[in-house]
Amino acid sequence: MERPQSxxxxxxxxxxxxxxxxxxxxxxxGAEKLVLWMGYPTLHYATIVGKSNIVRALLERxxxxxxxxxxxTALRYAxxxxxxxxxxxxxxxxxxxxxxxxxxxxxxxxxxxKAGHKEVTDFLYCETSFKLSLSENGKQGFNLLxxxxxxxxxxxxxxxxxxxxxxxxxxxxxxxxxxxxxxxAFSSGSGLTFWxxxxxxxxxxxxxxxxxxxxxxxxxxxxxxxxxxxxLWRLASILLPFLGIKQTHALMLSHGFARASLHLICQHLTxxxxxKLEKLIAPRKTLTRAxxxxxxxxxxxxxxxxxxxxxxxxxxxxxxxxxxxLMDAIAFRQEKIARFMIGFPLxxxxxxxxxxxxNNVLHIAGKLASHSQLSCISGAALQLQREIKWFKEVESLxxxxxxxxxxxxxxxxxxxxxxxHKALLKEAKDWMKNLAKxxxxxxxxxxxxxxxxxxxxxxxxxxxxxxxxxxxKAAFLLYIISDAxxxxxxxxxxxxxxxxxxxxxxxxxFHKSIPKKLMAGLSILFVSLAAMxxxxxxxxxxxxENQWWIxxxxxxxxxxxxxxxAWLQFPLLVEIYVLTYRSPIxxxxxx
Numbered sequence: 001m002e003r004p005q006s007x008x009x010x011x012x013x014x015x016x017x018x019x020x021x022x023x024x025x026x027x028x029x030g031a032e033k034l035v036l037w038m039g040y041p042t043l044h045y046a047t048i049v050g051k052s053n054i055v056r057a058l059l060e061r062x063x064x065x066x067x068x069x070x071x072x073t074a075l076r077y078a079x080x081x082x083x084x085x086x087x088x089x090x091x092x093x094x095x096x097x098x099x100x101x102x103x104x105x106x107x108x109x110x111x112x113x114k115a116g117h118k119e120v121t122d123f124l125y126c127e128t129s130f131k132l133s134l135s136e137n138g139k140q141g142f143n144l145l146x147x148x149x150x151x152x153x154x155x156x157x158x159x160x161x162x163x164x165x166x167x168x169x170x171x172x173x174x175x176x177x178x179x180x181x182x183x184x185a186f187s188s189g190s191g192l193t194f195w196x197x198x199x200x201x202x203x204x205x206x207x208x209x210x211x212x213x214x215x216x217x218x219x220x221x222x223x224x225x226x227x228x229x230x231x232l233w234r235l236a237s238i239l240l241p242f243l244g245i246k247q248t249h250a251l252m253l254s255h256g257f258a259r260a261s262l263h264l265i266c267q268h269l270t271x272x273x274x275x276k277l278e279k280l281i282a283p284r285k286t287l288t289r290a291x292x293x294x295x296x297x298x299x300x301x302x303x304x305x306x307x308x309x310x311x312x313x314x315x316x317x318x319x320x321x322x323x324x325x326l327m328d329a330i331a332f333r334q335e336k337i338a339r340f341m342i343g344f345p346l347x348x349x350x351x352x353x354x355x356x357x358x359n360n361v362l363h364i365a366g367k368l369a370s371h372s373q374l375s376c377i378s379g380a381a382l383q384l385q386r387e388i389k390w391f392k393e394v395e396s397l398x399x400x401x402x403x404x405x406x407x408x409x410x411x412x413x414x415x416x417x418x419x420x421h422k423a424l425l426k427e428a429k430d431w432m433k434n435l436a437k438x439x440x441x442x443x444x445x446x447x448x449x450x451x452x453x454x455x456x457x458x459x460x461x462x463x464x465x466x467x468x469x470x471x472x473k474a475a476f477l478l479y480i481i482s483d484a485x486x487x488x489x490x491x492x493x494x495x496x497x498x499x500x501x502x503x504x505x506x507x508x509x510f511h512k513s514i515p516k517k518l519m520a521g522l523s524i525l526f527v528s529l530a531a532m533x534x535x536x537x538x539x540x541x542x543x544x545e546n547q548w549w550i551x552x553x554x555x556x557x558x559x560x561x562x563x564x565x566a567w568l569q570f571p572l573l574v575e576i577y578v579l580t581y582r583s584p585i586x587x588x589x590x591x
Contacts, residue, residue, distance in 0.1 A: 010036045013046050018053045025061060039069050047074040052085045064094040072102045079108040079124060082117030091127055098128045107140050113147035113156065125156055141167045142174070149178045154185065154257035161264045168268045173286075175265050179298055180289035185258040186297035188336070190251065259297060266305035291328045296336050299325075307346055326350035330364045330394055333373045335585050342397070342586065351397055358407040359416075365394035366417035368424065378575055379435075380427040381518075384510045385579055387424070391417055392511070393585045418507065429505045432514065436500035439525060443494035446528050450487040453535065454480075479538035482531040489528035496521040515580045522573050529565055533558040 005028070012020040013036075021042075036045045043062050046054040055074070067073055075097040078087040087108070090097055099107055106114070109124035125144075141164055148157040161168060168175070183189025290298040326347060329338040341347035354360055368374075369390075374383045391413075395403065406412055411419070457476075496517055503509065540554045 006034055006036055009034060009042060010045065013042070013051055013054055014049060016051050016053060018051075018057050021054055022057055041066060041068055041074075044068045044072070044074045044077055047077045047083065047086055048081065050081065050083050050086070052083070052089070055086050056089055059090070059093050064090050064097055065100065070103045073097055073100050073108075075100075075108045076102045076111055079112035079117070079120055080115050082112070082115065082120050084117075084120040084123055087112075087120050088123060091124075095127070098124065101140075105139075106143055110140065110143045110147055113144060113151050113153055116151045118153075121151075121153065121156070138167055138170055142171050145171070145175060146178065149182055149185075152185065152254055154254050154261055158257045158261045158264070161261055165264070165268070168265055172265050172268050175261075176286050176302075177289070179258070179262055179265075180286045180293065180295065182258075183293040183295050185255065186295055187252075187255050188296045189294055190255070192248075192251075259301070262298065262301050266301050269302075269305050287325055288328050291325065291334055291337055292332050294332075294334050294337065296334075296340055299337055300340065303341075303344065307344065324350050324353050324355075327353075327355065327359075327361060327364045330361055331367065333369050333390060339586055352402075357409070358405075360398065360402050360405055360407075360413070362391070362394055362398050362402055362413035363407055363411075363416050365391045366413045366420060368420040374424075377579075378572055380424060380431040381435075381510060381514060382575060382579060384421060384424050384428040384507075385515055387421060388417075388507065388511045389579065390585075396584065397586060421507070425505070425507060425510075428510060432500050432503075432505070432518075435518075436497040436521075439497045439521060440494055443490045443497065443525060443528070446486060446490035446532055447494065450483050450490065450532060450535070453539075454483050454487065473542065475538045475541045479535050479542065482534040482538060486528045486531035486535060489524045489531065493521050493525040493528060496524070512580055515576050519573060519576050519580070522569055522576075526562075526565055526569070530562050533562050 005024075009021060009024055012024065034042050036042060040048065041062075043055065043058045043064075043066055046058060064075070065073060075087060075090045078084075078090060097108065101107060102111065104111075107128070109121065109128050112121040112124050141160060145157055145160060145167065148154060148160075179185060184191075287299070287302065290302075326338060326341050327350070329341060341350070351361055355364075369387060374386075377383045377386050395413075402413075404412060407416075457479075499517065500514070503514070505514075537555045537558050540551055544550050
């Protein structure tokens with residue numbers, strides 16, 4: 001066919017004009033093989049642009065199994081672009097499409113799951129022949145499981161593993177590795193906000209112990225549902241659009257299926273001899289990845305199945321140092337995982353284990369944390385404080401002998417701490433000095449302004465007696481008090497920050513002394529700034545009495561600096577407080 005004719009068909013398809021397309025084919029026998037844009041056959045092109053009416057008409061003249069130059073069927077594009085209507089009609093015409101591989105050696109359900117289209121994935125999964133695509137051809141079952149990780153379709157993963165446990169026998173190592181790389185699959189790695197965590201816990205409290213009820217039925221094509229008590233569900237349905245309960249509910253369901261899928265895999269581990277586990281799991285560093293990602297759900301499920309894994313040595317990245325799981329948890333600063341493992345009888349034994357360089361757990365705690373761990377904390381000073389606090393937390397677990405023990409390099413844990421954090425200590429000193437200089441400038445400006453304001457009273461003084469004209473008004477008393485508070489608070493904050501410029505900045509100072517002084521300086525400076533704005537508002541009120549159209553906007557504008565200071569500095573203040581006064585990590589009980 002000539003190119004102009006192909007353009008006629010292509011334009012008709014783009015417009016959805018099924019009559020024009022069919023009329024063209026009736027006038028030109030064999031035109032069904034016409035090649036359109038980018039080399040796509042007519043059926044494939046109509047599927048890509050989503051013209052379901054034209055696809056239906058073409059399927060009456062063209063076999064559904066027709067392939068394009070890249071060996072793809074049209075169903076592959078319906079799955080890729082999430083067109084469930086076209087997919088359903090194609091499958092009704094020829095169900096063999098479900099098992100036909102595309103250019104990536106994947107079947108349509110794998111393509112749909114990879115693209116993240118829920119509706120078409122659900123349809124294709126229910127329609128796919130399990131005997132052909134999963135049992136006899138485990139490769140496609142495994143491909144589908146891998147795509148479930150990418151699209152977070154753990155409901156499908158659970159059903160596949162539940163009905164086809166032969167896939168676990170073949171691919172359990174890869175599946176464990178996939179979970180170890182997927183912190184978002186579990187509640188511990190989802191990064192929920194405070195509000196989401198609260199909703200999550202409320203739902204969990206009111207649900208049965210097994211809060212997901214699997215209702216997958218291939219004949220009725222129904223998928224998993226969560227069953228909640230009637231009153232709770234009715235209340236939740238009302239609040240869904242406003243409180244994010246629906247999203248949290250869906251997330252909770254996803255986590256439940258992920259945990260259930262992992263449990264099925266872990267049940268398989270009980271059938272293997274431990275020496276085989278040691279040879280297969282440890283070299284793949286599956287547990288190490290899970291620890292690095294902070295997936296405590298993964299660790300608890302694995303350890304519950306086989307507690308001996310706690311003592312399995314895990315090679316480090318350079319394969320020169322053998323570390324146990326507790327050492328990895330300490331090295332990666334994973335508090336919950338370390339606390340969880342110490343809670344096990346076998347876990348306590350790991351405190352006394354040495355690696356190949358004779359490092360004990362305190363030596364490991366003395367090493368510098370990774371950049372990703374440090375970057376979660378604001379400022380070098382607070383990063384150093386977190387490192388010192390972590391070291392002291394681990395120190396509380398070890399004996400006096402371990403505190404003084406030396407590794408093969410002849411270094412104690414304290415010497416390792418000092419050497420590893422030498423650069424961070426210097427950076428923390430510079431950070432504190434620069435911060436102090438900035439706050440000193442702010443404090444000095446407030447002192448200058450408020451000192452002058454104390455002798456430049458609003459309204460002036462009485463010429464005969466020299467007393468302030470507004471001395472008997474309450475607003476004037478407020479002005480004087482707030483001026484004094486602002487002046488003295490600013491002076492106190494400047495003195496505190498001046499102390500930072502002359503501090504010796506030892507490692508121990510960053511544990512509590514410097515953070516406490518910084519909290520005090522920031523808090524007092526905030527009080528000074530707030531009092532200065534109150535004094536300003538009082539003066540405006542005195543001088544412009546009853547002129548509210550000026551007074552109210554002025555007061556609102558005066559609140560802006562205070563609000564900005566609180567908005568920008570309050571998170572830092574909270575972070576310092578939490579790092580300084582939080583409860584000891586290893587005294588908390590695991591929930």
